[in-house]
Amino acid sequence: MTPFVNIYRVTLTYRGSPGSAGVLALQDNSLQVERGEFAAVVGPSGCGKSTLMKLVTGLVRPDAGRIAVDGKEVAGPVKIVGMAFQNPNMLPWRTVLDNVMLPLEIVQPHRSRLRKEKKAYREKAEALLATVGLAGFGDRYPWQLSGGMQQRVSLCRALIHEPELLMLDEPFGALDAFTREELWCVLRDLWHKLGFTVILVTHDLREATFLADTVHVMSARPGRIVESRRIDLPRPRDIAVTYEPAFTGIVHDLRGKIAEVRQQA
Amino acid sequence: MNGLRNRLIRTADATAPLLFTVALFVIWEVVCRVFKVDPFILPAPSRIVEAMIRYWQPLLRHSFVTLWTTMVGFGLAVVFGVALGLVVGWSRTIYRSLYPVMIGFNTIPKVAVVPILVIWFGIGEVPAIITAFLISFFPIVVNVATGLATMEPELEDVLRALGARKLDIMLKVGIPRTLPYLYGSLKVAITLAFVGTVVSETIAANAGLGYLMVQAGSNFQMSLVFAGLIALAIEGIAMYAVFAYVERKSTRWAFRSSMSAGA
Ligand SMILES: Nc1ncnc2c1ncn2[C@@H]1O[C@H](COP(=O)(O)OP(=O)(O)O)[C@@H](O)[C@H]1O
Ligand SMILES: [Mg+2]
Numbered sequence: 001m002t003p004f005v006n007i008y009r010v011t012l013t014y015r016g017s018p019g020s021a022g023v024l025a026l027q028d029n030s031l032q033v034e035r036g037e038f039a040a041v042v043g044p045s046g047c048g049k050s051t052l053m054k055l056v057t058g059l060v061r062p063d064a065g066r067i068a069v070d071g072k073e074v075a076g077p078v079k080i081v082g083m084a085f086q087n088p089n090m091l092p093w094r095t096v097l098d099n100v101m102l103p104l105e106i107v108q109p110h111r112s113r114l115r116k117e118k119k120a121y122r123e124k125a126e127a128l129l130a131t132v133g134l135a136g137f138g139d140r141y142p143w144q145l146s147g148g149m150q151q152r153v154s155l156c157r158a159l160i161h162e163p164e165l166l167m168l169d170e171p172f173g174a175l176d177a178f179t180r181e182e183l184w185c186v187l188r189d190l191w192h193k194l195g196f197t198v199i200l201v202t203h204d205l206r207e208a209t210f211l212a213d214t215v216h217v218m219s220a221r222p223g224r225i226v227e228s229r230r231i232d233l234p235r236p237r238d239i240a241v242t243y244e245p246a247f248t249g250i251v252h253d254l255r256g257k258i259a260e261v262r263q264q265a
Numbered sequence: 266m267n268g269l270r271n272r273l274i275r276t277a278d279a280t281a282p283l284l285f286t287v288a289l290f291v292i293w294e295v296v297c298r299v300f301k302v303d304p305f306i307l308p309a310p311s312r313i314v315e316a317m318i319r320y321w322q323p324l325l326r327h328s329f330v331t332l333w334t335t336m337v338g339f340g341l342a343v344v345f346g347v348a349l350g351l352v353v354g355w356s357r358t359i360y361r362s363l364y365p366v367m368i369g370f371n372t373i374p375k376v377a378v379v380p381i382l383v384i385w386f387g388i389g390e391v392p393a394i395i396t397a398f399l400i401s402f403f404p405i406v407v408n409v410a411t412g413l414a415t416m417e418p419e420l421e422d423v424l425r426a427l428g429a430r431k432l433d434i435m436l437k438v439g440i441p442r443t444l445p446y447l448y449g450s451l452k453v454a455i456t457l458a459f460v461g462t463v464v465s466e467t468i469a470a471n472a473g474l475g476y477l478m479v480q481a482g483s484n485f486q487m488s489l490v491f492a493g494l495i496a497l498a499i500e501g502i503a504m505y506a507v508f509a510y511v512e513r514k515s516t517r518w519a520f521r522s523s524m525s526a527g528a
Binding site: 054057058059076077078079081083084085087089091092093102103105106107108141143157158161 | 417419420422423424425426427428429433437438441442516518519
């Protein structure tokens with residue numbers, strides 16, 4: 001069976017101004033993610049993690065190698081994905097509910113149905129907000145919400161069009177430790193409930209270990225996956241698991257690996 | 266208790282500018298009387314008011330000319346400024362290459378072109394309209410273009426990955442987030458447009474407050490010159506207030522979100 005996301009020997013150079021050499025961001029990079037799997041990518045800053053996300057979503061084309069999602073070669077924007085970043089990127093002139101519904105105004109077939117079935121879609125968005133603990137917050141504006149709440153809204157916006165693939169680029173990086181752990185659980189529950197595939201980029205090894213089925217470690221630039229580690233901790237996982245020796249052992253191993261690849265840079 | 270205090274502070278906030286203006290005129294009057302200032306140099310407010318009452322008809326007529334020429338010039342600046350701003354801000358590449366050129370153009374003193382305009386269009390309202398247009402055009406272009414071009418790249422990525430076209434992105438995100446920039450620039454542009462009109466009127470016109478003031482000055486009617494100045498100030502402040510109000514009403518989210526970001 002072919003993997004759901006297949007990144008095969010991909011190389012990408014950012015061309016700078018004409019004449020300059022450009023930046024070799026990824027070289028001969030391969031990564032496979034199964035359908036329904038929770039994959040995490042960790043690596044030193046600037047190693048090309050965000051670039052990897054752009055490649056999978058079709059925002060950037062590779063110079064060499066192949067990328068396929070759901071068996072289809074990526075040749076442009078991939079509509080079955082949802083994305084969220086460290087910055088919640090809310091539109092401050094829209095209410096929370098209207099922010100969540102933004103993708104529906106873009107993606108077909110929702111785009112043409114939205115006007116007729118406005119009520120049904122609103123109910124769906126409200127239900128999604130409720131699952132992340134924001135029931136009744138739909139009429140508020142983003143600036144009335146805390147950072148953690150805004151990030152929950154951002155997750156809802158990424159999921160409203162029922163994508164099969166969720167791409168998260170350091171989504172919890174700007175939050176305090178308690179809020180971050182709360183949001184790990186929110187994401188964990190959403191994933192259990194909806195069953196999408198996730199690629200999570202993070203620099204937090206505990207976060208990767210707690211959430212993921214597989215943690216991929218990337219080398220310094222030019223980025224390449226140098227190790228893929230399966231996390232066999234039983235599910236569903238509770239925050240308490242992060243204090244168990246098995247968990248801290250894995251985090252230690254990963255930390256050692258990262259230190260190694262940083263030395264080589 | 267606290268509510269009352271807050272209300273008092275808010276009332277004080279609202280009335281302070283008015284009190285300050287009144288105080289300024291009172292001090293002016295007192296200084297003129299106590300030091301017996303020559304009315305040909307600086308007429309006391311009471312004399313200015315006298316002149317305003319005596320000459321209310323010509324004042325009103327010339328004020329109206331200044332107002333409509335300013336509004337026409339400003340209106341043209343809004344239409345063409347927004348259009349050019351949309352074009353320039355559409356792509357970051359265009360923005361980056363044109364921005365220095367625009368700033369360069371903006372530093373040319375527009376007043377210097379008035380003599381040229383007079384040669385081209387003769388004396389009258391046309392040079393005033395064009396000067397008002399030129400002087401208020403660039404701030405609008407620059408602000409609209411900046412609003413569009415500084416859109417968060419990640420947000421653009423989110424939408425592009427969903428298959429949004431450039432037009433979708435502009436309509437859903439670019440243009441709404443540019444509105445506060447636009448309204449902010451309108452406030453500035455309208456006051457600049459008045460400057461342009463009046464300067465042009467002082468050089469090449471036979472109507473308008475600028476013209477009136479020059480005429481009154483050469484007849485040594487200093488209190489009428491100042492009356493013209495006050496009329497001008499009233500027009501300028503009123504238009505500024507209108508656009509400040511429009512800005513507050515239509516883009517309240519921008520004030521709120523920046524306030525919460527600042528807190
Ligand atoms: N649009 C771009 N143009 C040129 N270089 C870029 C661009 N985007 C990223 N880079 C460079 O590519 C490298 C990888 O960037 P990125 O994928 O953002 O890293 P990460 O997300 O792992 O921190 C960095 O050295 C960065 O400077
Ligand atoms: Mg990054």
